[in-house]
Amino acid sequence: MTRRAGLWRRMTRAFDVDAVPVTVIDDMAPDPDGWNTGYADTAGTGYRTVARRLPLLIATSIRLAAEASKPRTIALLVVQTASSLAGAFSLYATTDVLAPLFGAGATPDRIRAALPSMLVVLLLTASRSLCDAIAKAFAQQLGPMMDARAMIRLQELCTRAELVAFDKADWVDASQRAERGSISARSMLAITQQVLQSLATLIGVAGVLAVLHPVLVPLLLLSVVPRWWAAVRVARLDYKVFVRWVEGRRRQNLLIGLAVTTSSAAAVRALSLSGYLVERYRRITDAYLAERLQLVRAETSSMIVGNAIAGFFTGVVYAVLALLLWRQAIPLAVGGTAYLAVSRVQQALLGLAMDINELYAEGLYLEDYRSFCDDAAGHLPPAGSESTPEEFDEILVEDVVFTYQGAKTPAVAGVSLRVRRGQVVAFVGENGAAKTTMAKLLGRLYLPDSGRITWDGRDSAQMDIDTLRSRIAFIDQDHTRFPFTAGENIRIGEWTAEPDPARIEEAARHAGAHQFISALPRGYDTLLERSLSGGLSVSGGQWQRLALARGFFRRAALVIADEPTSSLDAAAEAAFYHRLREYGGTIVMITHRLGNVAECADYIYVFAEGRVAEQGTHAELVSADGWYARSYLLQRQSFEKVDSVSRQNGSSSTNTDGNSLPEPIRSS
Template structure:
């Protein structure tokens, strides 16, 4: 089979040694890639020079440190001070070590000489203990600070995001920014952690270099010659591992997807009936071989890099021993100094490697924190802006005059010059084909979207003049794609008025309204049943059962304006008739009901019907009026009615 042939380029290596992974996979195309907002800066440090990273760090760290100070106040300076002192203790330990070696190596070892050196040896031990204690104090303080930064960053982002205009929160570019910002909220703690570790690395490196410079001017270049190759090798491998991990992760996601398709319950029937198992297994093996080749490539690169860095470091050490030997023979340094040099070089290598790695990690995570800051600022700028007027009473009338609305990045308006009126106690139906603007109009009516031209009036006040939080208090929404909260059945209904203390009588009345009581009666734990099958003990509901829960939720909200957007799409005909009887009851109770639907048979009892086409109202009136008009509504109604009639058998 042609579809079973391996890709001719799969598993091949490129000229640079990397495994070639096609940009367009035979199965997944370019779909499963690390291209989401949260991945856009991954490996950013791998493309820049070390000094460039160092130059850009302060600007990125400033954001995280400001957040850390806000979250932990004195915890940040305490952690930094502890790491500074721990790094400085390195210099004290090296100096004390040099003195101890000088005493011990001054002549033939004797008990008296050991006793004389004991205070200095104790100072070495005390310095080491102090360094460990201070470093541990910094780590412990940062351990307290990090989760506070997490919470502060995430809460700040969520507080702003939840207040963004609906039309913006649904924008793809903004969603991508929010995805990166969510990663940035987690990166803020990492930036602080890396920065605190960087403090100790820099201080320790400076201390070691300073001690060597004091002991002899030539010793500092010796340490650099020995430590730099090892640091270079560590950084090179860190970048290579990250780049390889990114490729490997993309492959792993594809392999996991295929594995789920092979063993999952949902696709099992079609996999067997269509005999797709061989096809899927073939591609699993193809991708697995690519993954194996990538891991083998990384192992080879690591071996070569280690060999090169260790070789250069070995030559540098050989040169260092030669220089030290010459200095010893000439009497320029004592034997004790030579011993101190060896210890200082080992210490300096550790701190230099930590420093370079920390700078790379700081830069990469700092970019995500910058995204977090940009998202917070953007969300603040795009926040819902309402007027100062508090809407305390339900509206008697909602009027729309010459209303225009266009979605961002769209050229064609979704609503064009719409006029309509809704009064308390009325049922107003919005009908039309897909894309005619029905749902958009319903959302503009209740202030979820703001018009670019024209206005929506609530008892003489436009939605721009009214405080929209007070406006939303009078609105209930039942959409076809309403939220299936992963909470208990009780919470799924009472969340319709989450600010009010749960009322058992109101809950029962709302359940009866939406016929959700019949659903709850079948649940093992009744109202306390978790409606989330993905969790242990959770229960799965059908689409129709969920729609009943949604209707109950809207009724429990007890709002003056109720929007029903395709509320019966998942219900059977009998249940649908019962729902529309209840919709009529809501209107008789004094509510204004806006019904958005494709099923024209359900709007016959509406007080007024608006027919939309390409964002414009082309007809309006009662069912009888529109049928007599014999226009678009009558055409659609007749077409739908004919689908439910039995065809006449030929004579």
């Protein structure tokens, strides 16, 4: 008994894709909200569910096609119906062809008697072929239109969703699955076309067989159901592995990116990372390969069993047909028609099984797309109910609290501050003190969990987000390197404005970028992306100057400069802040170089542990002898010491960060 149980377990392992468990690679642990949800949904799907969902899947496919082009969709359905009717009637007409051919008399006479029916069959067959070709043409036109709608919707949602959505652990995995699902609508339309064609053929042929002899219909079903079972099982297993290896494939792509991109090429060689990166890639690939091979074994075993059972019942069908002919239960002509009907209905049923399998699988991918779009739509900014002022007298932050997704403690823990029109306000403090988070809240990149940020008494959370952000220029240290020309990289600071070359150049001059841009092969029309034809790359400092120029081009009422000069030397940073002061408007600056704060800032907020620990003018804070005073004096002494050494060596210092700080600051 034990031996039989062991043999049974070994046999069933061949069908089980979970016989090889998912291998966790370093920090590539599966996220329960990302992988396991899709895994559980797929594993729990039964065959009845597949059949039950078929009408919904077909209706969804037709509705999506109609959203892309209603006239083409109607035409497709009409032509497809005509094709199906032509196929059914051609089979009925086949009996009229075979009856004279199998009858008595001379061969020429039999052929002449069958000729009218033969012409009808040929006409119907040609009509069906023509209709199929036209239907395929409509489907090929609808496919790209459906893809375009789906991808545009995905792009719109991903670019408009609140920034907090990107802090969710499963956002990237879900968006990748959604990208795969975005092409499922087109695939579903093509498969739906085949399903409708197979269903129409099946109904027509089943009607013929029922008239010839009713026993043939259930026998035919028995010959196809096992293959149907195998096909649906394969789809479930395939989808299961796809879902739970999304993160693994993404990690593989990231490692490939490190190997082939110019931005990482120097670091990979300087650190001699070839062996390390290859080994990490090999471990992920080997783990995926082991599971993939088990998947192939499970799928192959399922198909072998299904085909074997189906083959047996197919033999039974032909044996019954032969028996009916032998006993003269049906005429020879009807038997010939029945043979053709058996072949056609088998092809239709088998094709239907495969098509429904694919339709269901694509429906699962489409569901990923739909669920991601629904989730992203839930993160869209609310419609504005408050008007947004062109200018403002003051911005008030009132007891604001904000916590990042998954964090246990607030990043901003009850901050209140004021920014008056025309002021230069500085946020300073140690790394992690919440300066950048507060800047993002001011820039309406995040909404506070509690508290308010008001512009002249109007809550910014109730304003139209696009209008509000058009009043703000956010220049941060993590600037994006857009694959556009140098001029376009500046113009997108306010892309709705006219592309005025003089205004672009003025912004570049303010940022100290005009000189290096002019030296590029095509000046402002030079493409700044080495991987594209005719493109090239510039240095990190030059990219930062382009980001600064983008901020100058915006001409906003509020400018937030979050360490935008981290790649520039001390002298260049000082020059930037002086230009920013001349630029006008209201400025919130974040920097660790307190000498620039002393020269430029009208008012200073010192952050610590998510709170405002000190505030005041430079003179007031120095007099208070707190963290700011100690840090400022320490930086000044450090700079003076370096400057003295430089003068003794006959050179001037322009590359001192002066980031040495005293003991950690504590919020009061």
